[in-house]
Amino acid sequence: MSKLFDIAVIGATGTVGETLVQLLEERAFPLASLHLLAGSASAGQSVPFKGKNLRVRELADFDFAKVQLVFFCAGASVTQAYAAKAQGAGCTVIDLSGALPLQQAPRLVPEANAELLAGLQAPFLLSSPQPLVVALALVLAPLRAALALQKINVMAAQAVSSQGREGVAELARQTTELLNMRPLESRVFDRQIAFNLLAQVGGLEEEGGHALLERQLAEELKQVLALPELRVAATCVQAPVFFGDSLAVSLQAAETVDLAQVARLLEAQGGIELVEAGDYPSVVGDAVGQDEVYVGRLRTGLDDPAELNLWIASDNVRKGSALNAVQIGELLIKHYL
Incomplete structure (x- = not known):
């Protein structure tokens, strides 16, 4: 019988x-018990699981000695407050907030750098990278050796669900107000997001004009691909889309x-759906709700045959966040726990 x-899942109501x-539930994860945890504002709510409604308990009262594996799905402040406590109790931690330094909690995409685990010891402290990096790493991993990658330029259009339920609610509210010709008030974003594109996501670094998210993308991608010398240029924009990230x-x-050759390598990579030439994927109708990362519009540069351009569509919540974390957990329990 399997072990x-x-x-525990922290941030279970998000x-x-x-x-x-x-x-x-869908992937029949080998569970003996499942503890759903959240802050005081969400404690007492219920989350459906296997035909039942599981009650969400308050995180502050939880004894981490009860579990072997913890998924941190809440914000950075929660991870910073509780991750060390959980690991100290003997729990393996998988963080989705990006709050911990790369050196402390290495980023892992099982299809791209599973070998990372061989050099670590339990209890593990690991991070699932930001969803943009998960999609990029999955596509670039089979290409890195064949192309001898020199530089990557990425323009990422992020869904408002990257800001949680508040981002989704804000886009819905603004859209309703505009369609009903009512005055619009921006509450989550710094200006109108409905029917608009925002050229900056999150705060900026003190110097250089880069968003912190763009710096994080570059650093995490280099670590996951094990290409520390890779040059990465990133622009992240906020798009008026509820779910699903699109990357040029x-x-x-x-x-x-x-x-x-590129097409053959992508088709052979698990977790990728390569769209045939002449067509292209989109988040609506293709990627949202799916476990695969969709790739299309393969073409060389207009003036440079050593340039490869492509388009990626991925569900940021399902594949980019939750599924990658669950796949990390599956990899750990299969080989290391």
Whole structure:
């Protein structure tokens, strides 16, 4: 009989937390017990699981010695306050907030850098990268050696669900106000998001003009791909889309790109759906609600045959966040726990 594990999900009432619980059921995760936790404002709510409604308990009162594995799906402040406590109690921690430094909690995308785990010891302290990095790493991992990647340029259009339920509610409210010709008030974003694109996501670094999110994307991607010298240029924009990230990517290879070889490598990579030439994927109708990352519009540069351009569509909540974290957990229990 397979070993069963006692598991906790922190932030179980959030968009990502609820999706993660759903995936634990869908993928028949080997659970002995499941503890759903949240802050005092959400404690007492219920989350459906295997035909029942599980009550969400208050995080502050939880004894981490009861579980072997903890998923942190809440904000950065929660991870910073409780991750060390959980690991100190012998729990393996999988964080989705990005709050911990790379050196302390390495970023893991099982399809791209599973070998990272061989050099670590339990109880593990790991992070699932930001959803943009999960999508990029999944697509670039099978190409990095064949193309001898030199530089990556990415323009990422992020869904408002990257800001949690508040972002989704804000886009819905603004859209309703505008369609009903009522005055619009921006509450979550710094200006109108409905029917608009915002050229900045989150705060900026003190110097250089880059968003903190863009810096994080570059650092996490280099670590996951094990390409510390890779040059990364990133622009993250907030798009008026509820769920699903879209990325326009340009890769600089060392030599002329063989598009047929690129297509073969992508088709052989698990977790990728390559859209045939002449078509392209979108988040609505393709990626949202799916476990795969969709790739299309493969083409070389207009003036540079060593340049590869492509388009990526991915569900930021399901694949980019919850599923990647669950896959990390599955990898750990199969080989390391």
